[in-house]
Amino acid sequence: MTVGMIETLVALQAIDTRHRGLLRQIDEHEAELATLRTEIGMRQQELETMRVAVAGIATKRRELEALTQDEERRLKDRRMRIDRIRNDRELDAAQREIDGLKDALSRHEEELIAVMEQSETSEASIVIAAGECTAREGELAAVDERCTLVVRTLRADLETDRLEREQLATRIEADQLRRYETLRQRGEGLAVVEMRGGCCVGCRMRLPHQLANEIMAGGGPIACCPRCNRIVFHRDDGESTATSA
Numbered sequence: 001m002t003v004g005m006i007e008t009l010v011a012l013q014a015i016d017t018r019h020r021g022l023l024r025q026i027d028e029h030e031a032e033l034a035t036l037r038t039e040i041g042m043r044q045q046e047l048e049t050m051r052v053a054v055a056g057i058a059t060k061r062r063e064l065e066a067l068t069q070d071e072e073r074r075l076k077d078r079r080m081r082i083d084r085i086r087n088d089r090e091l092d093a094a095q096r097e098i099d100g101l102k103d104a105l106s107r108h109e110e111e112l113i114a115v116m117e118q119s120e121t122s123e124a125s126i127v128i129a130a131g132e133c134t135a136r137e138g139e140l141a142a143v144d145e146r147c148t149l150v151v152r153t154l155r156a157d158l159e160t161d162r163l164e165r166e167q168l169a170t171r172i173e174a175d176q177l178r179r180y181e182t183l184r185q186r187g188e189g190l191a192v193v194e195m196r197g198g199c200c201v202g203c204r205m206r207l208p209h210q211l212a213n214e215i216m217a218g219g220g221p222i223a224c225c226p227r228c229n230r231i232v233f234h235r236d237d238g239e240s241t242a243t244s245a
């Protein structure tokens, strides 16, 4: 009776350990996807900011182009008119206006050259950033496809395990099952451990002689380690899955 119960508990524990591993794998895949999505979101935002900046530069460029064209036109007009002026005072004023226009024009032309350079640099950066974005999106699609497939398989495994666990659980007495659950929630999750060399594998404590003998003999009530409280059992063949987390 006890031996059967122990075997069932060990089988249950194997499923629960596997369950935890599967959940962790699912989490890892989903975290990987989330990280990639966040990164792409940030890159897209950067790209959008760059596009807004480039649009601003283009507006500035058009303004400067219009301004310099207007100044050129006015300068040409003033230069034609100055030839017809005979009055010294008017000549002085016209010359000052021409000088002012020339200054403004040369200043605006310099600004325009700077803006054009800026525009070229920014557009080149956008091409690079957009390329990177597209590459990352392609990568995301591949990772998404792979993760979705893996997670689907993992979830199917979880479901298979769930059904098997339900079956096993019906074969365990309610208070033993409760005890098992409580023990699982503590420490490293192992509730059922082997006795090896007279020691509890869970906490390495040497078990009292009498208890060790009872465990060795089997057939008695379920035995617990006095220190870690885990259910301890003996397996004749030595190797056991109960010790692997």
Ligand SMILES: [Zn+2]
Pocket (backbone or CB within 6 Å): 200, 201, 202, 203, 204, 205, 225, 226, 227, 228, 229, 230
């Ligand atoms: Zn122990």
